[in-house]
Structure formats: C-alpha cells, structure tokens
Amino acid sequence: MSNARERILEAAKAAFSERGFDGVSMEEIAQRAGVRKPLIYYYFPSKEVLFEEVWNRALEELENHIFKEVENENYYVRKIKRFLRAYIDFVTSRKVLSKVIEKERASVLDGSGEGDVWKRLKRRYDDFLNRVAQLIEEGKKNELVNPEIDSQTAAKLITEALAASTTSGSVLKSIESFILSGLMGRTGS
Amino acid sequence: MSNARERILEAAKAAFSERGFDGVSMEEIAQRAGVRKPLIYYYFPSKEVLFEEVWNRALEELENHIFKEVENENYYVRKIKRFLRAYIDFVTSRKVLSKVIEKERASVLDGSGEGDVWKRLKRRYDDFLNRVAQLIEEGKKNELVNPEIDSQTAAKLITEALAASTTSGSVLKSIESFILSGLMGRTGS
DNA sequence: AGCATTTTACTGACCAGTCGGTAAAGGAGG
DNA sequence: CCTCCTTTACCGACTGGTCAGTAAAATGCT
Known part of the structure; x- marks a missing residue:
C-alpha cells in the first residue's frame, strides 16, 4: 500500500x-x-481530478458525521437538534475540511467551471444538499416545520449559514436556536 | 473624463x-x-488594488441599498423586515456584484491573504458586518430580538445565508420569515 | 532455487504557454 | 514643447503537464 x-x-x-x-x-x-x-x-491525471477526490472525501466525511448521528432518532425535534449539533461540531473540529468546501462552494454551485469535472463536483454537492432538504421535508410531514418554507432553499441557507460559524464554542447554542426557530417559527408577514 | x-x-x-x-x-x-x-x-498599480476597488464599490453599493431603506423606519420589526427585503432584492437584482462578494468572502475573512491589501479588504468587510450586527443589537435593546443571540455571529450567519439565496422569486418570502423567526424565536433547548 | 521479465513507484529535465508587471515610445490636444 | 492617455514590445517567473528513464519489487518460468 x-x-x-x-x-x-x-x-x-x-x-x-x-x-x-x-x-x-x-x-x-x-x-x-x-x-x-x-x-x-x-x-x-490532472489538478482538477486531484481536487475532485479531496472534495468528494470532504463531503463524504461531512455526510457521515452528520447523518450517522441522525438516523436512529425518531422524534423529529431531537433529530433536527442532533443534526445541527453534529454539523456545528464538524465545522468547529474539522476546520480544514470545512474550509475546502467553503472556499469553493460558490464556484462549484454556479457552474462556471466548464469541464466535466466541475459538473461532477456540482452534482456531488447537490446530492448532499438534497439529503439535507429531505430531512427538512420530513419535518414538514410531521407538521413540525413551517410548511411555507421551501426545503431546497432552507437546506442551502442552513448549510451556508452553518459553514460560516467557525466561531468559538459559547455562541454555538445561539446558532442552534436561531436556525431551530427559523425552521419552526411562523412570524412571517 | x-x-x-x-x-x-x-x-x-x-x-x-x-x-x-x-x-x-x-x-x-x-x-x-x-x-x-x-x-x-x-x-x-496592481491586480490586488484593482480588485480592492471592485470589492469596495460592491460593498458600498450593498450598504447603500440596504441601510438607506432602513434608516427612516423607527418601528423595529418593520425595520428588520425592510432590511431583509432590501438584502434579498439586492442579491437577486444585482447578481454580478453579489457574486464578487460571495466568491471571495471566505478567502478575505480567514485572512490567509498576506499583503496589506487583503488586510484592508478584511477590514472593509468587517465594517459592513459590524453595521449589520449593530442593527441586531438595536433589536435586543428593544426586546424584540432573542437576547441569547450573539449579534456578531448572527450578522455573519444572516449575510452568509442571504448571499446564498440567489434563487427565484417565490421562495424569498420563506427566507424572510425563516430569518425573522430565527432572530425573534425562543425555541432553544 | 535461480534467472529473466514485467510492473510499480518514482525522478530530473524539460516543454509550451501564461502569469503579473514594466520600459519606452507614440499620438493627441493644448 | 509638455502633459495625459494609450499602445507596442517585452520580461522573468511560474503554470499545469509530459517524457524518457530508473531502482526496486513482484511475477513467471525452468
């Protein structure tokens, strides 16, 4: 080896x-x-393919870390709390991986990359986003998440927001409750 | 000229x-x-300085667009709603400028840029972030924003999340109510 | 076992092309 | 002539990527 x-x-x-x-x-x-x-x-074979493997590994680790924590929890509110906590834990403890994703997400998502590789990178990230969206959708079926919220948009918003929170430990609780209220609340117009 | x-x-x-x-x-x-x-x-004089002027102009336009809409409104809930609407409007209608910011924000903020220019870019963005944080702080004084929330963190989180929402029109209402609930709600632990 | 051959892991030297940046000289208007 | 704007021609450093070659390990054959 x-x-x-x-x-x-x-x-x-x-x-x-x-x-x-x-x-x-x-x-x-x-x-x-x-x-x-x-x-x-x-x-x-190329710099792009090398990056692709780094990218895929980062997303795989992130997914494992997050969804492993979530799958054996059936009560939805606990589930989503675990999800948020796991996400925040990942971002704060695996900063290198998080930054790989954070630095290129914008470029990957708006698809300005022209080769096949960049299309695959985008697909991979969209898959991740869809899994998060699915989790939110589940909350709507349980009538615990505001049905006005578009799951895809919320997924993008939450992941983007969480990635930005590389801040230190004490504020994490407030991030958690922020997003939680955002999902469940109904203060709109 | x-x-x-x-x-x-x-x-x-x-x-x-x-x-x-x-x-x-x-x-x-x-x-x-x-x-x-x-x-x-x-x-x-250099590529960096050229970028600096693009960056500063983008942030200036963003600040003007957002805070002009807000300053003559005294009732806080309306104020923050206007803020969110103006932000979303900016992101969807001035996509080019938004993308300039979105693409480099991660690099600017973690300060890996080594020259003076990158330090100035970071300072400029931090100033913007502080103005947003100040707006949230104001809501705490009026007892309309959850006091557990750290204003700086919330500012980072909101701007990051809003920047990601380059999605089409119909979902914007849900973004607005999401963040609004996040700020005001108290669903935490 | 011992010898020949192929495969694996790795390197130095080197592309062609691009990078950010510069020196020097127009060209136009006053 | 001078000053402001603009161009032509160029630079050294670096870019992603290639190629011929090699030491050593694995494999096949007798």
Missing part, C-alpha cells in the same frame, strides 16, 4: 483549504507532500 | 464575479474592457 498517494491527498487538502483551487500550484502540493511534482501526475 | 478606467472596473467586476480573483487574468480583463493590458497598470 502506497502512502505517497495519501500524503499527496493530505497535502492537497491542506493547501486547497488555505488558498482555494486556483490559489494553489501543483509544485506547492508536491513540496508539502515531500514528493516531486510528476509523482502527483502518476496518481492523478 | 476618462471612461477607460470605468470600463476596466466594469470588466474586472464581471470577470471576478464569474471566476474569482485567482481565476481571472489581467489580459482577460483588458480584452473585456476593449483595452490593452498596460493601460490597466496606468490606472491601477
């Missing part, structure tokens, strides 16, 4: 999280991995 | 909004402005 490939991925993850896709050169990744640049191309 | 400078800024704005700071070359900006590249350097 080659650990060079893994070291490259690790270095790429760190680099992309600091400066984003365009801000990082293959040479930099190679140096951080303690490897010559052509070796990266031995394992990955 | 030279309109070349203005054409350059306009072209830069459009380009940066599509591909972000690192994704755009000075040559591309020059071509889109119908100008040779060195002319950009006649008006702007």
Whole structure:
C-alpha cells in the first residue's frame, strides 16, 4: 500500500483549504507532500481530478458525521437538534475540511467551471444538499416545520449559514436556536 | 473624463464575479474592457488594488441599498423586515456584484491573504458586518430580538445565508420569515 | 532455487504557454 | 514643447503537464 498517494491527498487538502483551487500550484502540493511534482501526475491525471477526490472525501466525511448521528432518532425535534449539533461540531473540529468546501462552494454551485469535472463536483454537492432538504421535508410531514418554507432553499441557507460559524464554542447554542426557530417559527408577514 | 478606467472596473467586476480573483487574468480583463493590458497598470498599480476597488464599490453599493431603506423606519420589526427585503432584492437584482462578494468572502475573512491589501479588504468587510450586527443589537435593546443571540455571529450567519439565496422569486418570502423567526424565536433547548 | 521479465513507484529535465508587471515610445490636444 | 492617455514590445517567473528513464519489487518460468 502506497502512502505517497495519501500524503499527496493530505497535502492537497491542506493547501486547497488555505488558498482555494486556483490559489494553489501543483509544485506547492508536491513540496508539502515531500514528493516531486510528476509523482502527483502518476496518481492523478490532472489538478482538477486531484481536487475532485479531496472534495468528494470532504463531503463524504461531512455526510457521515452528520447523518450517522441522525438516523436512529425518531422524534423529529431531537433529530433536527442532533443534526445541527453534529454539523456545528464538524465545522468547529474539522476546520480544514470545512474550509475546502467553503472556499469553493460558490464556484462549484454556479457552474462556471466548464469541464466535466466541475459538473461532477456540482452534482456531488447537490446530492448532499438534497439529503439535507429531505430531512427538512420530513419535518414538514410531521407538521413540525413551517410548511411555507421551501426545503431546497432552507437546506442551502442552513448549510451556508452553518459553514460560516467557525466561531468559538459559547455562541454555538445561539446558532442552534436561531436556525431551530427559523425552521419552526411562523412570524412571517 | 476618462471612461477607460470605468470600463476596466466594469470588466474586472464581471470577470471576478464569474471566476474569482485567482481565476481571472489581467489580459482577460483588458480584452473585456476593449483595452490593452498596460493601460490597466496606468490606472491601477496592481491586480490586488484593482480588485480592492471592485470589492469596495460592491460593498458600498450593498450598504447603500440596504441601510438607506432602513434608516427612516423607527418601528423595529418593520425595520428588520425592510432590511431583509432590501438584502434579498439586492442579491437577486444585482447578481454580478453579489457574486464578487460571495466568491471571495471566505478567502478575505480567514485572512490567509498576506499583503496589506487583503488586510484592508478584511477590514472593509468587517465594517459592513459590524453595521449589520449593530442593527441586531438595536433589536435586543428593544426586546424584540432573542437576547441569547450573539449579534456578531448572527450578522455573519444572516449575510452568509442571504448571499446564498440567489434563487427565484417565490421562495424569498420563506427566507424572510425563516430569518425573522430565527432572530425573534425562543425555541432553544 | 535461480534467472529473466514485467510492473510499480518514482525522478530530473524539460516543454509550451501564461502569469503579473514594466520600459519606452507614440499620438493627441493644448 | 509638455502633459495625459494609450499602445507596442517585452520580461522573468511560474503554470499545469509530459517524457524518457530508473531502482526496486513482484511475477513467471525452468
């Protein structure tokens, strides 16, 4: 088993999280991995594909962390609270991964990337968003989430908002109650 | 009065909004402005400073649009509703400007940019964030906003969430009520 | 076992092209 | 002539990516 490939991925993850896709050169990744640049191309056909694997791994870890915590809980209010707590926990404890996503989400989502790779990145993120939307939809069926709220929009809004909360521990409770009230409340017009 | 400078800024704005700071070359900006590249350097000392002016203008327009609508309203609930509506209106009607901000906000905020310029960009954005936080603080004084909520965090969260809502018209009401409930509600733990 | 061959993991040297940025010289109007 | 705007021509550094080659490990064959 080659650990060079893994070291490259690790270095790429760190680099992309600091400066984003365009801000990082293959040479930099190679140096951080303690490897010559052509070796990266031995394992990955292009910079884009390398980023794709970093991106997919980040989303997979995020999904695992969040939905594992949620699936064995049947009472919806507890479920959504667990979801929020797990999300916040992920963002604060796995900052590197979170920043990879945060830095490129805007570019991935508005689909300005022209190659196949960027389309796949977008699909992957949309899948994640759909799982969150499904969770909200479930709350509407249980009549615990405001039915006026569009699930897709709420999913986008919540994930975006939570990603921004890399702030320290004490304020997290307020984030949680903020979103919770937003979902359930009915203060509109 | 030279309109070349203005054409350059306009072209830069459009380009940066599509591909972000690192994704755009000075040559591309020059071509889109119908100008040779060195002319950009006649008006702007560097790519960073050019971006700085685009960034500052975007934030200034956003602030004007938002706070102009708010300042002559004294009843707080109407005030915050106007704020949200103006924000959503800006995001949906001035998409180019919104995207400039959205694409670089993560990089600007985590301060990985090393030069003076990036520090100034961050300061500028923090100022904007503080004005939003002040608005929320005002709601706490009027006992209309949940006092558990940290204003700074809420400001970050709301702006981040609103920026993501480039979706079409019908869902905007639900975004508004979502955030409104989040601010006022008290469903926490 | 021992030898030959293929595969794996890796590197130095090097592309062609692009990057941000510059020096110097027009061209136009006063 | 001078000053302001604009261009032509160019630079060194760096970009993503390629290629020929290699040490060592795995495999096949006898």
